[in-house]
Amino acid sequence: MEVKNLTKKLGGRNVVDDLSLTVQRGEIYGFLGPNGAGKTTTIRMIVGLITKTNGQVLVNGIDADKEYSNAMTQIGAIVENPEMYKFLTGHQNLIHFARMAKEKITNERIDEVVKLVDLEDAIHKKVKTYSLGMRQRLGVAQAILHRPSLLILDEPTNGLDPQGIHEFRAYLRKLTKEGTSVIVSSHLLSEMQLMCDRVAIIQKGKLINVSSVHEMSESESEQTSVRFIVSNTVKAQDILQMKDPELEITRQSNELQLTLKHSDIPLINEILVNAGIAVYGIISKQQTLEEKFLELTKEGVTQ
Numbered sequence: 001m002e003v004k005n006l007t008k009k010l011g012g013r014n015v016v017d018d019l020s021l022t023v024q025r026g027e028i029y030g031f032l033g034p035n036g037a038g039k040t041t042t043i044r045m046i047v048g049l050i051t052k053t054n055g056q057v058l059v060n061g062i063d064a065d066k067e068y069s070n071a072m073t074q075i076g077a078i079v080e081n082p083e084m085y086k087f088l089t090g091h092q093n094l095i096h097f098a099r100m101a102k103e104k105i106t107n108e109r110i111d112e113v114v115k116l117v118d119l120e121d122a123i124h125k126k127v128k129t130y131s132l133g134m135r136q137r138l139g140v141a142q143a144i145l146h147r148p149s150l151l152i153l154d155e156p157t158n159g160l161d162p163q164g165i166h167e168f169r170a171y172l173r174k175l176t177k178e179g180t181s182v183i184v185s186s187h188l189l190s191e192m193q194l195m196c197d198r199v200a201i202i203q204k205g206k207l208i209n210v211s212s213v214h215e216m217s218e219s220e221s222e223q224t225s226v227r228f229i230v231s232n233t234v235k236a237q238d239i240l241q242m243k244d245p246e247l248e249i250t251r252q253s254n255e256l257q258l259t260l261k262h263s264d265i266p267l268i269n270e271i272l273v274n275a276g277i278a279v280y281g282i283i284s285k286q287q288t289l290e291e292k293f294l295e296l297t298k299e300g301v302t303q
Ligand SMILES: Nc1ncnc2c1ncn2[C@@H]1O[C@H](COP(=O)(O)OP(=O)(O)OP(=O)(O)O)[C@@H](O)[C@H]1O
Pocket: 010, 011, 015, 033, 034, 035, 036, 037, 038, 039, 040, 041, 042, 187
């Protein structure tokens, strides 16, 4: 899916501001931003629940403005709480939604999605007896019935417990193995880090950063604080300081604390070992994704 220059003006300001992004096949794409950043508004425009002020949405190359219904058959979405009939069973709900689909959905397909979201045991029970997690799963089952190539979920893990979130991630992974792409929004980045391949950070309607989760959590080129637990801290400090007088070193009882690039850790280790110093441990404190997110969104405010 490709979104180009998407903009929504509401109440005299752009709550979504010239936003462009591309989601690849089989990818889980995170949409991360604080409350009010414009995530839901963006998703609503993508699925055509509200009009765009400006911009273009292409799904598998199909322009949603020109061929709305064709483009939408490629998308499955849960925006806000999925509509469900509480006094019907999960299965009856799925049959109901299957009837509304443009193309025929077979009973086999219904069984398949039930299995995929692990609802086999509960599918013939009434939805009113379902837990929140089970409802979410039924919502996903409903959204993927027609085999969309893109599944969009707005804050899908809201209210789920850690176990529920863990399982949810597993379902999403299963889906992407079938070639489905997924967009998930969240304001919790720890969750995005575990769930997504790439994360777009959105702040005040603007896209301020897109990076792979791998890139985000690895700070190869940045200075980090690294602790070396060694046999002789005094000697170790002397040797390192001799090699590089500029190196920032703090000495504690049985360890040295150094500020250096992550990629320099093996070199420091080698110097110490070659000098006959025993290295018992190397602990590197990398900047967490959380810290990066706060840094990025803070910059966004001042822009
Ligand atoms: N109908 C409207 N009129 C004016 N402003 C609106 C309207 N709907 C939403 N907004 C504003 O648009 C901004 C974006 O809202 P949106 O719901 O897209 O944010 P969000 O990122 O989904 O936030 P949350 O994490 O709280 O769900 C907010 O500042 C909101 O106040």
